[in-house]
Amino acid sequence: xxxxxxxxxxxxxxxxxxxxxxxxxxxxxxxxxxxxxxxxxxxxxxxxxxxxxxxxxxxxxxxxxxxxxxxxxxxxxxxxxxxxxxxxxxxxxxxxxxxxxxxxxxxxxxxxxxxxxxxxxxxxxxxxxxxxxxxxxxxxxxxxxxxxxxxxxxxxxxxxxxxx
Numbered sequence: 001x002x003x004x005x006x007x008x009x010x011x012x013x014x015x016x017x018x019x020x021x022x023x024x025x026x027x028x029x030x031x032x033x034x035x036x037x038x039x040x041x042x043x044x045x046x047x048x049x050x051x052x053x054x055x056x057x058x059x060x061x062x063x064x065x066x067x068x069x070x071x072x073x074x075x076x077x078x079x080x081x082x083x084x085x086x087x088x089x090x091x092x093x094x095x096x097x098x099x100x101x102x103x104x105x106x107x108x109x110x111x112x113x114x115x116x117x118x119x120x121x122x123x124x125x126x127x128x129x130x131x132x133x134x135x136x137x138x139x140x141x142x143x144x145x146x147x148x149x150x151x152x153x154x155x156x157x158x159x160x161x162x163x164x
Contacts, residue, residue: 043119044126044134050075051117054110055103061110068132071097072158077115078104079123079141086144087125094150096159127152 042048053064067073072091076084084100091098101107103114118126119139126137136152153159 043117044128044137045119046134046136048134050126050128050132050134053103053114053117056108056110057106064114065132067099067101067107068128069130071099071130072135073128073130074098074100074125075114075118075128076100076102076125077120077122078102079121080125080138081105083123083125083141083144086146087149090144090146090149094159096153129158 042051044050050064050068055062055064055067064075067075074084074087081102084102088098088100103109115121115124118124118137120126120137121140123140123142124138125141127135129135135156135158150159
């Protein structure tokens, strides 16, 4: 009896020219294959794991990775605090669990590397899923847009349907 076998296509792990789609953020076609990129060269690109940054919170040393695990997390620089406050209010109004931390205010950046590690400015934010994957980021923020945030969450399937 003959079996039908499917021969998988193998890609060299250093070949970043592949246009594989990643289920984390399927429309992020310009993100290189995160398996082939050294972690030091990833700066919280959507669809990749959030980088480690040494922090201190209430006198306790921790990793930025320790902040993930219970819903969505916004990490921001000081000038984005108001943006985060509005995003938090919007998410809670729609029943979307989210927490947020302003680095330099809520938590201390032990080595002053957070903005560089996450690739954001003083007004930037990164939205990270509970599993530690970056969902979205804004290098710099301006006026908060509830519609834009909710569109990001719907497109990434963090909420099941457009919320009114």
